[in-house]
Amino acid sequence: MRDVVVVGAGLAGLSAAWKLQEYDIEVIEYADRTGGRIHSEKRGDYWLNWGGHVYAGEGSATDNLFKSVGVSAEPVPGTLSAMSLNGKLLLNGRVEFYPFRVPMSWKSRISLLFAGAKVRLAVMKYGKAAEHRKGETYFEYQQRILEFMNDKTFSEFTGDLPEDADAIFRPTVSRSTGNPEEISAGAGIGYFHMIWNKKEGLSRNIIGGPSVLTEKISGALGERLKLSAKVERVVQYDNYVSVTYIKDGERRTIEAEYVIMATPAPITKLIVENFEKDLSQALGEIKYGPHVSAAFLTDETDEQVWDDVYAFATPKRSFDIFIHSSNIVHSKSSERKQGSTFMTFSPAARGRHLLDKTDEEILEMYLKDLNEILPGFEEKVIEAKVEKFPLGSAYVYPGRAGIQACLTENKGRIFLAGDYLGTLYTETAVQTGFKASDEIEQLLERK
Template sequence: MKDAVVVGAGLAGLSAAWRLRHTDVLVLESDDRVGGRIRSERRGAYWLNWGGHVFAGHDSSTDELLNEVGVEATDIPGSLQALSMNGKFLRKGHIATYPFRIPMPLKARVATMTAGSKVVAGVARYTQVVRKRAGESGAERQQRIYDFANDRTFDDLVGNLPEDAAALFKTTVTRSAGNMDQISEGAGIGYFSLVLGFGQGLSRGIVGGPSTLTGALADALGDRLQLGATVHEVVQKKDSVVVRYRQDGVDREVEARTVVLATTADVSHRVAVDLDTDMRDALGQIKYGPHVSTAFLTDETSARPWDDIYAIAAPKRSFAIALNQASIVRGREGAGERKPGGSFMTFSPAALGAALLDKSDEEVAQIHLADLEQVLDHPGFSDSVVEAQTQRWRVASPYCFPGRAKLQPTLLRGGGRVFLAGDYLGTLYTETAITSGFSAAQNASDLLANDGRRPITIPNSAQTTRPTTEGTLA
């Protein structure tokens, strides 16, 4: 019998398995690679990226994991607030000034300011809600964030807007993977607290690309990590859990003292057949939106106008944002130094992603490339592209919808010998994934200790009460 089985080798599952590495642990992953929605590939000095791209900084679960594994991260250099819309490319500046600087009809400009005043008022309230309070746990603070303005959608807040006004709001809110008529008012306000500069988001990048971290975790696990192993049932017994899965065309099962379910909520709902009814119901109510992204490798030999820019918002395009994945490389170059080449990622979440899901990879890459060349306002950019690859996730990121707050206590309650982990348990994407993995590992360790097994030494095991930060930059 195993000490623990971790189902899912995304960031949450790998984080849990890392903390359980001193036990007899087995990790089962249905895909042929690890990482889940973390996916990058090295290309010389650069890397292509399709998934999660920003990570939490100091005093975070992410920082602990990076230090433990020995993977380097750095603050992302370059402007995070560039915007391209209606033929105007704004390289930098405060987002509050954009409605005055972007060409648009007067009606749209007035509507933007009217709706914007509502959002700014909401941000003022939100900053009080997310402020850390003495003596509270991270779970208590996360619940308060979920509770904020969770009874209606962001669309209900801003109302019916002209096209240009709506486009400016959509490009920020839909990065959550939910549309404005799906995401809660409070969650949308939370996003704007970040872009207005009031929140602490995710602003660090992993040197070598995000898969440097997941790859290092997988290497540390060795043959205790099994790929192509699709779990179809998790059943609890009195003193153990049976995990049934299929691998290489053969049905198998493994028994363990405890299980960490680090799959998306819909998969956890399906396979954990004997969790308490209310917990399974809560898992079944979690909502996800799609992502479609394309990574472009380029071979230019001279400096480019976007070398000091990381993120370019792109309203009214096929993608919401373009991300300069060469930013970290640029930030480490000396004066007058500029390595040949570059890397971009285009990101289509929510409705933008849904519109591309059923197109071929070649079609998506062509659509993204045509828009990227116009966004960069650089005719001939496409001639410098030497590689383009598209990735799609129908079930990508969870988003906070009206009513989401009431599910949180049930999801955090625990289910006997089965513990949940995943980014759907909070509002910080990669940071939530890691924190929830750590928490599940600690719970599993405590259970093993109570069973008379050797307790696990987990650094900073108070991780289960780590405060969350205010939001995310996705």
């Protein structure tokens, strides 16, 4: 009998496995690689990236994981608030003045100013609400954050906006993979807070690409990691948990003292057979939005307008944001290196619209938009690849706070981990992976 079986080798599962690696563990992953929505590939000094690209800073659980594994991460350099709208490319300047620098109607400008002031005030309130309190547990903290303005959608909070005003807010809010009409007002405000708060938000790049982290953990696990293995059922008994999975055409059943379910909520609900009815129902109420992304490698040799920019917001395009992945490499070079790498990101409704299209169709749409934003871009591209994530991320909807207690209470011998258990994306994944492993370690040591 194993000490622990971890089902799922995304960031949450790998974080838990890393802390439990001194025990008799087994990690089972359905895909042929680890990392889940963290996926990058090296290209010389650069890396192509399709998933999570920024991570929490000093003092976070993510930072502790980085240091323990031996991964380097540095603050994102360059401009984070560039924007392309209505034929105008803005690379610098105060965001508050963007409405006066982009072609749009005065009605849109005035609506945007009023809505922007409303959002900024709410972000200040969110910042105070998000301050940690002495003696507060992680899940108590997350419960408070989930309850912040959880009674209405972000669209209801801002009110009806003219097209251009709505277009400027939408790319930021929808990065959560929920549309402004779907996510809670508090979640939308929290996303703005996370972007603007460089100290506590997601603000660092992993040097070498995000998969450096997941690959190092996978290497340490060795043969205890089973890839391309489909878990069919997980059953909890009084003294153990059984896990049945198929690998290489063979059905296998293993037993363990404890199991960590680090899979998306609907998958967890599907394969764990004897959860309590209320927990199973709560898992079914978690809402996910898709995202589609593409990575591009270019071969230019001269300076480009993007050299000092990390992120472009791209309203009204086939993607909501354009990330300059190689920015951190260029920022460290005394001479301009050849080439660059980029990521386009289409979440929520835009991603849903692309899921059924072929990779070729998606790239054609992306490159058309990129050429209009950055003339001649396609001529510089030497590699491009699309990746689709139907279960992109869980987003917080009005009423989501009501099921948090059910999701985080004791489950006997089965522990849950994953970003759907909180509001901080990759940081929540690491936090919940650590929490599950810590509780299991205490139980094993006590035994």
